[in-house]
Amino acid sequence: MTTLQQPATAERRPARPPGRGNRRSWTGWGFIGPFVAVFALVFLAPIVYSIYLSLFRDQLIGGNTFVGADNYTQALQDEQFWASLGRVSLFLAVQVPIMLGIALLIALALDSGRLYGRDFFRIAIFLPYAVPAVVATLMWGFMYGTRFGLVGDINEAFGVTLPDPLSTDLVLASIGNIVTWEFVGYNMLIFYAALRVIPHSLYEAAEIDGAGQIRVITAIKLPAIRGALVIATIFSIIGSFQLFNEPSILRPLARNAITTDYTPNFYTYSLSFNGQQHNYSAAVAIIMGLITMVIAYVVQLRGMRKGA
């Protein structure tokens, strides 16, 4: 293991100031050891354990038996699983572009220097990030309500009947709105931070060439923050596939619309904690993890290649 990594480490050396401070020794392990130990306990061990679990089945008769890939084949034919995956995929395809699009527009607006009160905008739009998903969902859930929510107020004030945001047709969009509200500011800040470090000489050159605002954005700004865009996209994909908090907290208000297999994560949770099907649940979770990583990987490859 170490011999494989040696050349790679040696390669990086010249990039740093040469000195005895970087000599290769075990001293560094004294500092990183504690992190690695806890990491192994809460990340690596559960992954290994969950692979182990997914290969067994706990039956009333015969007890815990090895079933090979049975749980996986069952999951791949499980309509509930595919329906939940379809739901989060739809969510991903609609909510993520909207959220990242708004975040990017705000970041560009802040960076353009054309706003009044830029610092206030930046901090105020970021604030929802500090609000727990529980509170965000409770708040929006109340506001969606027709009892003392804003939707009820609007209906009353204008004498209209808005569609119920918590109905089966609209609840996914309502969840998307909550997630957008929570993370639009965070993504905006990531983009903004990346925009701020673009060397100013690039803008000067563009000005000499007579490039307009739009041209500066498409030719300089967007390519320069491509890395940040890719990272934000990957994190949003992971977040969408893991969707659990918002639907599970909203469920008491929308029992019929949000089922316990609403998202893949909700499904594995229900399998494990309501159905005691730990082994099958582990297989579903692993399949979901693999799908997430494959998609994240593809996005990263494509994102990095474009114009690179």
Add this chain to the structure above:
Amino acid sequence: MSSTSSPATTASPSPSAAAPPADAAPGAPRLRTRRRQHSPGRPRRSVLLTVLTGLVLVYTLVPLVWLLISATKTQQGLADSSGLWFADEFALWDNISQTFTYNDGIFTRWLLNTLLYVVLGAGGATFLAILGGYALAKFDFPGKRGVFAVVIGAVAVPGTALAVPTFLMFSKMGLTDTPWAVIIPSLVSPFGLYLMWVFATEAIPTELLEAARIDGAGEVRTFFQVALPLLAPGIVTVLLFTTVATWNNYFLPLIMLKDPDWYPLTLGLSAWNSQAETIGGDVIFNLVITGSLLTIVPLIVAFLLLQKYWQSGLAAGSVKE
């Protein structure tokens, strides 16, 4: 299988991230101010753009305003009055005192639990991230690239996919339904490690460490007396983000804890909310709303007071991305 494929997923940004930063990054924070000082054609402010951005601002602030106003209403007032204006009766202080005293002051207990999880969980996570980031930035040790790849790759592993096996493991170890079940998983922050690695790389000159060693200082003393003070802004950033993660954590305590006495605020509020559904359950939406407000105030204050630190911290992090 997922453990082997996960490093591959995100290992590739790390080399590209690792290669340029050493010389590209230190200029980053300075660039910001330099740019503001002599930007040639200073753009004109635009009212239209400000108004358009203002729409998004309204979107982000309306729920918070709604929460603030609703916290001043009684259960009856919530039902009777419009959501964005005050009811006749101003019941904020009454709501706050009820929130703290309801059910023998369980809310206070939840608040203290949350503080415990934050101090030990987020504090511990930050400490481990500082040590690890320092090691990655300033030491060359066997297996270093492997550690880096695995940890960065782990970011892509859906955290909740690990929840069930972690629960089963912890339950075998007898840790479930104890504070440790919440604290131990909170101790690992790959994002924190990454940020500290970035920070330590640029904030600590290697020559300084060598000078300390030549003067006969041991590694531990060098770390605490030379490196640690230089890392202060990075530490504030990481501490703030791990605090948010721990304070806002819902899924982990949900699966690990059964006893309401160990609930954090998030879980407690959710329990109060679903209480209205149970037959004969006390309907206390006014307390759910006031409790929600009390839960978010400390974090919002922390973010506002410490903006200088975390904004520069994020900026430094984004350079690498």
